[in-house]
Each structure stands twice: as C-alpha cells, then as structure tokens.
Amino acid sequence: MKRKALARRPGTVNSRLIRRPIQRMFFLFLLPTFAAFCIGFLYPFLHGIYLSFCKFTTPSNAKWIWFDNYARALRDPGFRHAFWYTALVAVVSLILINVLAFTVAYLLTRGIRGSNFFRGVFFLPNLIGGIVLGYIWRLIFDALLPQSIVLVTSFGYWGLITVLCWQQVGYMMIIYIAGLMAVPEDMIEAAKIDGASGWQTLTHITIPTVMPSITICTFLTLTNSFKLFDQNMVLNEGRPFLFTATGEQIHTTEMLALNIYNTFYQNSNSRGVGQAKAVLFFILVAVIAILQFRLTHRKEVQQ
Numbered sequence: 001m002k003r004k005a006l007a008r009r010p011g012t013v014n015s016r017l018i019r020r021p022i023q024r025m026f027f028l029f030l031l032p033t034f035a036a037f038c039i040g041f042l043y044p045f046l047h048g049i050y051l052s053f054c055k056f057t058t059p060s061n062a063k064w065i066w067f068d069n070y071a072r073a074l075r076d077p078g079f080r081h082a083f084w085y086t087a088l089v090a091v092v093s094l095i096l097i098n099v100l101a102f103t104v105a106y107l108l109t110r111g112i113r114g115s116n117f118f119r120g121v122f123f124l125p126n127l128i129g130g131i132v133l134g135y136i137w138r139l140i141f142d143a144l145l146p147q148s149i150v151l152v153t154s155f156g157y158w159g160l161i162t163v164l165c166w167q168q169v170g171y172m173m174i175i176y177i178a179g180l181m182a183v184p185e186d187m188i189e190a191a192k193i194d195g196a197s198g199w200q201t202l203t204h205i206t207i208p209t210v211m212p213s214i215t216i217c218t219f220l221t222l223t224n225s226f227k228l229f230d231q232n233m234v235l236n237e238g239r240p241f242l243f244t245a246t247g248e249q250i251h252t253t254e255m256l257a258l259n260i261y262n263t264f265y266q267n268s269n270s271r272g273v274g275q276a277k278a279v280l281f282f283i284l285v286a287v288i289a290i291l292q293f294r295l296t297h298r299k300e301v302q303q
Contacts, residue, residue, distance in 0.1 A: 052275040069276035082259040090225035105176035123170035134234030156236035156253035179213030215296040229257035
C-alpha cells in the first residue's frame with residue numbers, strides 16, 4: 001500500500017506524472033547522441049564505402065569505377081605482404097602479451113609485499129601515447145643495436161613486438177587481476193583438500209574460471225595489433241625497402257594500417273585504392289574479432 005501511495009505522489013520518481021512525459025518525448029533525449037553518432041561515424045563510414053568504388057583526388061570529384069580499386073588493392077604485392085606481416089605480428093604479440101600479463105597478474109594476487117606499487121608500475125606504460133612511445137623506443141633500439149632499427153627487417157619486427165608488449169601488458173594485467181580476484185575461494189580450498197597441486201589448481205580451476213577475462217584480453221590484443229599504426233610509423237616507418245621482380249617497392253616492416261595510409265597520401269591518383277584497402281581492412285578485422293570472440297566465449301565456465 002505504501003508503494004502504491006508513493007507512486008501516486010506527484011513528486012516521486014515513479015510517479016506517472018513524471019514517467020508519461022519522458023516516455024512520450026524520449027526521442028528528444030536520444031536525438032543529440034544519435035545526431036552525433038550519424039555525423040561523426042555513420043555518414044563518414046558509409047561515404048567511405050562509396051568512395052572505395054570511385055576514382056577521386058577529393059571527395060567532391062569522385063567518379064564511379066565499380067570494383068577497379070578493389071582489384072588493384074588485391075593485386076598490390078605491398079598490401080599482401082603487409083597482411084601477412086601484420087598477421088605474424090598479431091599472433092606473436094597475442095601469445096606474448098597474454099602470457100606475460102596473466103603471469104604478472106597471478107603473481108601480484110599471491111599476496112606479495114608491494115603488489116599495489118607494482119600494479120601501478122606495470123600499468124604506467126599504457127598511459128604513454130603511441131607516437132611518443134615509438135620515438136622513445138627508437139632511441140633505445142638505435143643505442144643498443146649494432147645497426148639502426150630501420151635497416152634490418154628482423155630488428156624492426158622484434159622492435160614492434162617489444163613495444164606492443166611493453167605498452168599493453170600492464171593494461172591486460174588489470175583485467176586478469178579482476179578475473180583472478182573473482183575466483184571463488186571455496187573452489188580453491190576444495191581443490192587443496194582433495195590434494196590437487198598448485199599446477200592442477202591453476203589449469204583446472206583458475207584458468208577456466210577466468211575465461212571471460214581471457215576472452216576480453218585476447219579480443220583487445222588481437223584487434224589492437226591489427227590496427228597498429230602510430231608505433232609502426234614512428235619506430236621503423238615500414239623500412240627497409242625491398243624490390244620485387246617487377247620493380248615494385250615493398251616496405252618489409254609495413255603493417256596494414258600504415259600501408260593504407262601510405263597508399264592514400266603518397267599518390268593522389270591512388271586514393272580510391274587506399275579507400276578500398278581500408279574497407280577490406282575493416283572487414284578483415286571484424287571477421288577475425290568475431291571468430292576469436294566466439295571461439296573463446298564457448299570455453300567460458302558458467303558459475
């Protein structure tokens with residue numbers, strides 16, 4: 001009776017006098033956000049897809065040429081090389097980042113002294129911008145390596161892996177710590193009573209229980225690796241160069257995002273090709289992210 005009386009009072013939150021105007025005029029509250037979404041994302045996205053079928057130097061003089069841009073993009077040896085190079089970087093960084101992040105998170109949840117301090121230290125690199133990070137590590141590598149990082153392909157590859165790990169391990173560590181702290185203590189105690197070793201407890205209880213965190217971290221790591229641009233541009237600029245048998249130039253350490261950028265801005269006549277590459281890149285990342293999410297989501301344990 002008290003709840004019904006409160007609902008009838010004009011000043012209460014659940015009052016019909018307040019809910020009815022909100023329900024009728026809800027679109028006024030959604031309109032600013034929806035307009036910003038359409039102007040800032042939806043229209044540029046759809047217009048970009050349209051331009052991928054056009055030849056243009058500026059969007060105002062676009063000329064429809066159907067699938068010619070996509071054909072040129074798929075025939076480009078630099079684009080194909082960038083795809084496989086990006087995939088190799090993504091797979092290796094996916095494994096290293098998640099193994100290191102989970103290991104650090106596991107150690108920091110064992111009750112060691114100063115764990116909060118070490119959490120802050122490991123998370124700190126994530127606060128540094130990608131361009132600044134690239135310049136810092138380029139100076140470090142050039143000081144430590146016998147040759148400049150832009151002159152040797154293997155140096156450039158492992159340089160990118162190092163920068164990715166150094167920046168992202170701390171962020172993934174925080175997610176893993178949240179997952180590890182949510183593991184029920186009674187399950188751990190039951191395993192100890194049953195005589196399970198530390199390794200058996202980790203592999204049969206802890207890891208299956210934190211699978212939601214693993215799903216999130218692998219998703220973020222994979223997509224971030226494929227979208228990597230600023231560190232690649234600053235750290236090694238896609239160099240060194242390699243020439244194919246047909247005389248075409250390939251950047252041996254160029255990832256997909258940098259390849260799209262170079263295609264679009266280095267030659268005004270190939271901007272349609274660059275736009276087509278961007279659409280293909282979007283489809284690729286979306287498909288890989290969906291497949292990865294479904295694969296890891298199936299292994300999650302329902303508590």
